[in-house]
Amino acid sequence: MTFGVLAATVALFAALPFVVDRWAAPRASPAGLVTLAMVRLAGLLLAPLALAACLAQLAGHHAGLGGATLGLAMALAALTIGRALWATWRAEDEWRRIGAALLAAGVPGPSGVTVVPLAAPTAFVAGDRIVVSAALFDALDPAELEAVLAHETAHLRGGHPRIAAWAHALSRGSFQIPPARAAESRVRQQLELLADRHVVDTLHNPEPIRAAMAKLSDGGPGGSQRLDIGHLTHERLRCLLAAPSSAAADRLVTITTAILAAVIVAAVCGALHVRLADLGIAVCGLTATGLWSLLRPLHRPA
Numbered sequence: 001m002t003f004g005v006l007a008a009t010v011a012l013f014a015a016l017p018f019v020v021d022r023w024a025a026p027r028a029s030p031a032g033l034v035t036l037a038m039v040r041l042a043g044l045l046l047a048p049l050a051l052a053a054c055l056a057q058l059a060g061h062h063a064g065l066g067g068a069t070l071g072l073a074m075a076l077a078a079l080t081i082g083r084a085l086w087a088t089w090r091a092e093d094e095w096r097r098i099g100a101a102l103l104a105a106g107v108p109g110p111s112g113v114t115v116v117p118l119a120a121p122t123a124f125v126a127g128d129r130i131v132v133s134a135a136l137f138d139a140l141d142p143a144e145l146e147a148v149l150a151h152e153t154a155h156l157r158g159g160h161p162r163i164a165a166w167a168h169a170l171s172r173g174s175f176q177i178p179p180a181r182a183a184e185s186r187v188r189q190q191l192e193l194l195a196d197r198h199v200v201d202t203l204h205n206p207e208p209i210r211a212a213m214a215k216l217s218d219g220g221p222g223g224s225q226r227l228d229i230g231h232l233t234h235e236r237l238r239c240l241l242a243a244p245s246s247a248a249a250d251r252l253v254t255i256t257t258a259i260l261a262a263v264i265v266a267a268v269c270g271a272l273h274v275r276l277a278d279l280g281i282a283v284c285g286l287t288a289t290g291l292w293s294l295l296r297p298l299h300r301p302a
């Protein structure tokens, strides 16, 4: 693979999601946009590997430096993937510890939730439980409380905390460059919108969740900040009022996701040269399997 092809790949990678984000984001389904952003993050994580492998090939043509540069490519790949795995492990560990501490301090509440003695009105998912602060019961009326619980149930059933943790890990692995940060923020935003849409589909009324959001514009301690982000409230309210997703926008997002996935496979396998194509296929296969198992709950019917 030449640098020209790699440059075209990088340009495509940067431009396509930007165009899709600008046009399709307000119209496409959140699940599709989360998938697109996660594929983009995976591509950004693997890009240094492809770039270094290209350098190795170029060096291989001159003065027999290919072996050393290929070694550098492998070290870079190990560093980026290692950073991502370390960030995920730390986030999951922190999340487990906060969840365990809150669950230990809480008491069983209605609808199987755990009620914790926090002064801030907040609700979030900790491990496999929905945690609600005692102050939330005082702040919301029963319809609003039902909407908030439906929102958190959507997070729990859809595996949203794990997806958000992996988006952060992939972004960390990519050294949090601006496109990676943008994709991570897109994932978080769309997970919120997905949970909001689940509430509207379940309760057939957007009013209680809108009213609750107006009261709970800020998240609670630790993990809740990962999913319930105050500055997203305006965007979430706007999307609740917007028309339902359009089939054309969904198709565009699906096609873009497929193109990006194909480009990643071609770039990684192509860059690794014929001799190491097996390694490229293994890396891409592992990445695709991980993303598939992570994102599968999003595409299940409610």
Ligand SMILES: [Zn+2]
Binding pocket: 151, 152, 155, 192, 195, 227, 228
């Ligand atoms: Zn939420």
